[in-house]
Amino acid sequence: MLLELATVILEPLGCQISTFRNPEAAFKAFAGAQPRPNLLITDYAMNSMNGMELIQECRRVEPKQKILLLSGTVGTEIFNEAACKPDQFLAKPYHARQLIDLVRGMLAS
Secondary structure, eight states, X not given: OHHHHXXXXXXXGTOOOOOOSSHHHHHHHHHHOXXXXXXXXXXXXXXXXOHHHHHHXXXXXXXXXXXXXXXXXXOGGGTTTOSSOOSEEEESSOOHXXXXXXXXXXXXX
């Protein structure tokens, strides 16, 4: 349901959205994408790997990839000491306006 919600929020901004229900499929699509996406958004809590692990794998392929980490289960402490960090973090629950503003800002920079 959260994948669909993010799509409904971001598509009207002109964003082309691809969603994945598991991190392996997301990584496979990311690694094969040419060009790479302008922004990768991932949740922390997933079934077979967490968002930090997905970020690390994606950054091995594209070190400068812009990444937004979402979570309703952890806070920024999860990556404070990590060598590989997301560019931005948004705690759930969030308002649509928060996601829109954050995505716009990340895409503009």
